[in-house]
Amino acid sequence: MQEEVRGPLTGIRIIDLTSMISGPVATMMLADQGADVIKVEALSGDLVRGAGPNRSGITSTFISSNRSKRALSVDLKTDEGTEILSKLIKTADVLVQNFRPGTLARMGFGEQAVRALRQDIIYVSISGFGEQGPYAHQRVYDPVIQALSGLASIQAEGETGRPKMIRTIIPDKTTALTAAQAITAALFARERSGEGQHIRLAMLDTMVAYLWPEGMAGFTLVGREVKAARAQLSPDLIFQTTDGYITAGAMSNKEWQGMCKALGHLEWLEDERFKTVNDRAVNATERLNLTAQVLATDSCAHWLELLDAEGVPCAPVLSREEVIEHDQIKANDLIHEYDHPVAGRIRQPRPAAQFDKTPSAMHRHAPTLGEHNSEILLELGYPADEIEALQQQGVLGGT
Amino acid sequence: MQEEVRGPLTGIRIIDLTSMISGPVATMMLADQGADVIKVEALSGDLVRGAGPNRSGITSTFISSNRSKRALSVDLKTDEGTEILSKLIKTADVLVQNFRPGTLARMGFGEQAVRALRQDIIYVSISGFGEQGPYAHQRVYDPVIQALSGLASIQAEGETGRPKMIRTIIPDKTTALTAAQAITAALFARERSGEGQHIRLAMLDTMVAYLWPEGMAGFTLVGREVKAARAQLSPDLIFQTTDGYITAGAMSNKEWQGMCKALGHLEWLEDERFKTVNDRAVNATERLNLTAQVLATDSCAHWLELLDAEGVPCAPVLSREEVIEHDQIKANDLIHEYDHPVAGRIRQPRPAAQFDKTPSAMHRHAPTLGEHNSEILLELGYPADEIEALQQQGVLGGT
Numbered sequence: 001m002q003e004e005v006r007g008p009l010t011g012i013r014i015i016d017l018t019s020m021i022s023g024p025v026a027t028m029m030l031a032d033q034g035a036d037v038i039k040v041e042a043l044s045g046d047l048v049r050g051a052g053p054n055r056s057g058i059t060s061t062f063i064s065s066n067r068s069k070r071a072l073s074v075d076l077k078t079d080e081g082t083e084i085l086s087k088l089i090k091t092a093d094v095l096v097q098n099f100r101p102g103t104l105a106r107m108g109f110g111e112q113a114v115r116a117l118r119q120d121i122i123y124v125s126i127s128g129f130g131e132q133g134p135y136a137h138q139r140v141y142d143p144v145i146q147a148l149s150g151l152a153s154i155q156a157e158g159e160t161g162r163p164k165m166i167r168t169i170i171p172d173k174t175t176a177l178t179a180a181q182a183i184t185a186a187l188f189a190r191e192r193s194g195e196g197q198h199i200r201l202a203m204l205d206t207m208v209a210y211l212w213p214e215g216m217a218g219f220t221l222v223g224r225e226v227k228a229a230r231a232q233l234s235p236d237l238i239f240q241t242t243d244g245y246i247t248a249g250a251m252s253n254k255e256w257q258g259m260c261k262a263l264g265h266l267e268w269l270e271d272e273r274f275k276t277v278n279d280r281a282v283n284a285t286e287r288l289n290l291t292a293q294v295l296a297t298d299s300c301a302h303w304l305e306l307l308d309a310e311g312v313p314c315a316p317v318l319s320r321e322e323v324i325e326h327d328q329i330k331a332n333d334l335i336h337e338y339d340h341p342v343a344g345r346i347r348q349p350r351p352a353a354q355f356d357k358t359p360s361a362m363h364r365h366a367p368t369l370g371e372h373n374s375e376i377l378l379e380l381g382y383p384a385d386e387i388e389a390l391q392q393q394g395v396l397g398g399t
Numbered sequence: 400m401q402e403e404v405r406g407p408l409t410g411i412r413i414i415d416l417t418s419m420i421s422g423p424v425a426t427m428m429l430a431d432q433g434a435d436v437i438k439v440e441a442l443s444g445d446l447v448r449g450a451g452p453n454r455s456g457i458t459s460t461f462i463s464s465n466r467s468k469r470a471l472s473v474d475l476k477t478d479e480g481t482e483i484l485s486k487l488i489k490t491a492d493v494l495v496q497n498f499r500p501g502t503l504a505r506m507g508f509g510e511q512a513v514r515a516l517r518q519d520i521i522y523v524s525i526s527g528f529g530e531q532g533p534y535a536h537q538r539v540y541d542p543v544i545q546a547l548s549g550l551a552s553i554q555a556e557g558e559t560g561r562p563k564m565i566r567t568i569i570p571d572k573t574t575a576l577t578a579a580q581a582i583t584a585a586l587f588a589r590e591r592s593g594e595g596q597h598i599r600l601a602m603l604d605t606m607v608a609y610l611w612p613e614g615m616a617g618f619t620l621v622g623r624e625v626k627a628a629r630a631q632l633s634p635d636l637i638f639q640t641t642d643g644y645i646t647a648g649a650m651s652n653k654e655w656q657g658m659c660k661a662l663g664h665l666e667w668l669e670d671e672r673f674k675t676v677n678d679r680a681v682n683a684t685e686r687l688n689l690t691a692q693v694l695a696t697d698s699c700a701h702w703l704e705l706l707d708a709e710g711v712p713c714a715p716v717l718s719r720e721e722v723i724e725h726d727q728i729k730a731n732d733l734i735h736e737y738d739h740p741v742a743g744r745i746r747q748p749r750p751a752a753q754f755d756k757t758p759s760a761m762h763r764h765a766p767t768l769g770e771h772n773s774e775i776l777l778e779l780g781y782p783a784d785e786i787e788a789l790q791q792q793g794v795l796g797g798t
């Protein structure tokens with residue numbers, strides 16, 4: 001596959017030196033939006049190529065983090081390799097890297113060296129913890145940022161107070177989105193000023209900023225800190241029915257009236273504990289326990305129909321296999337199947353944001369290691385026999 | 400306060416008709432980056448003004464979702480009110496709204512009407528579920544998207560299989576980031592083409608796309624679906640010590656060697672269950688239980704020092720109050736205190752992405768309802784006495 005590229009970032013070239021998730025998912029988003037993203041990998045390739053479920057040697061996570069990109073595999077410890085990257089940088093608008101602080105400079109591609117090759121480049125450094133401080137030297141894993149940012153505390157169990165990890169890599173992926181936005185903003189600014197710049201982004205900073213609006217609401221007003229958020233101690237909005245789990249929430253008075261009606265308990269409307277929005281918040285545990293007792297007596301379909309008819313926001317709690325088949329997901333034309341040349345039949349979601357004039361879409365399949373070595377070197381002006389020789393010598397990796 | 404504005408989006412004006420979180424956090428990010436964001440509210444104001452911890456009537460969450468913006472409060476059910484919004488749209492680059500599908504068109508500001516006022520405007524519609532399908536009519540709350548997107552299933556308890564909600568509003572805030580990136584991309588594209596467009600973004604689509612790279616790794620390869628992810632059933636990476644909780648992770652062989660050494664159990668290196676990365680994944684529960692038993696015997700500080708010395712990624716699990724005081728957060732100069740004119744002393748994180756040439760920063764405090772009515776109407780050419788009259792008549796809200 002190779003669809004016509006018409007996304008908002010068409011015409012932009014990004015040299016992507018990142019690995020794992022925080023960088024690759026950022027550049028995938030920009031690639032779906034039309035940027036020509038060249039993923040540059042060492043001869044060993046991005047570690048994600050070998051992690052998790054796979055078919056014919058290509059993993060699900062690699063497929064879903066690197067689509068729409070081209071791949072170049074090159075040994076940057078050779079002179080010929082650094083020469084190739086230098087030539088590539090001269091053609092680029094953006095360089096993104098997520099090595100530990102200082103590593104890329106030691107490899108000869110610090111900001112000054114890169115800017116000498118391409119004056120107006122946007123140079124992007126993604127780190128785990130920042131460039132200084134007690135954690136700057138550590139290799140970063142997602143759970144470490146969950147621990148340091150307060151996210152694991154926010155998810156603590158109500159009864160025991162034991163912190164809990166979120167079982168999806170929120171810090172990695174939120175950093176990817178934040179990086180994609182920042183790169184795009186710098187491209188906009190360069191369009192007006194002609195000037196490139198350096199963007200620095202730490203996963204830790206990203207998560208604290210992301211959690212802040214409500215997650216840190218108790219620490220925003222100095223001198224009025226709320227030590228233990230009451231809401232955190234109450235049950236969550238998941239209810240077991242006779243055949244599965246649903247969620248249902250009644251915030252406004254109107255929604256609460258609808259819920260009492262749907263559940264056949266109009267007397268709750270007269271209950272002093274539940275009169276106002278604030279009363280219902282203060283007595284959340286009692287309210288949710290009463291609700292749970294009623295919902296446990298019949299099926300998901302039964303309750304969802306009654307609740308929706310009364311204007312109460314509600315939904316089934318879907319398993320991952322149910323998500324793919326759900327009518328709302330189908331109405332949104334969200335999940336598509338493709339034939340990947342190596343991995344076979346795959347599922348991918350289209351990009352979430354839909355642009356009516358510059359559509360964003362998956363333009364290419366996630367590449368094999370070094371898949372576009374020849375194509376890219378030919379574009380840089382290397383003769384075919386020299387490319388062949390570089391591949392033979394092991395300066396270029398993959399096949 | 401009103402710092403000099405030099406962010407990458409300086410010169411862009413955004414009319415922000417959104418409320419709650421998904422829209423306001425998106426436009427706050429763009430406002431921190433220099434856009435002139437005018438928050439347009441009904442006379443009753445954004446509901447978030449009244450929700451949660453507050454001081455002098457302004458809430459933490461409002462403060463942390465609406466900084467750097469100006470505020471106009473206007474009754475759009477009056478002719479004078481729609482006239483004001485029409486004049487404002489003529490001056491704008493972007494209009495963002497997160498009403499339920501069709502609502503804003505019924506108020507007279509659908510895309511066609513708005514484009515008639517400003518031909519090249521970027522019109523942004525954020526919805527909960529999409530514009531069609533079985534849920535399109537529902538009011539959206541964050542837990543409903545957690546349920547429908549599979550997020551609550553991903554967080555299911557290992558022992559009981561009961562789904563769990565994440566106790567921070569991931570769908571709302573992830574939609575905000577995705578919207579901010581899309582708006583910025585459309586601004587970039589307009590800079591080159593001169594053309595505006597319509598961006599549509601559903602919270603449900605956002606979350607499925609966000610979860611996909613690893614959260615849906617088991618459903619990416621058609622015909623090789625993984626029904627229950629093994630990893631989900633193993634304990635998470637949180638360990639109780641004698642005086643608190645820490646996280647520590649050993650993925651590579653080198654890190655595993657470091658962990659065995661730090662924990663004083665070099666014999667684990669010879670254990671058949673833990674020889675390779677794959678062995679350690681297959682036997683994760685046994686490995687984590689053994690690790691937990693050792694870590695339970697001494698303090699956080701003791702273990703973190705030993706683990707870090709052996710190159711094992713590790714950190715304390717911080718409470719929210721500890722995050723604010725942590726040395727790495729301080730090294731990053733992340734959290735600042737300000738005097739809000741109404742709420743008093745407040746804490747805010749700086750924007751996560753740091754631009755060296757076009758710094759992004761909090762430029763203004765979150766406004767009171769209608770705080771900039773006069774300023775904005777004077778800019779639109781209204782005479783002072785007419786503004787006064789509009790305020791008296793109740794066309795303008797707030798003070």
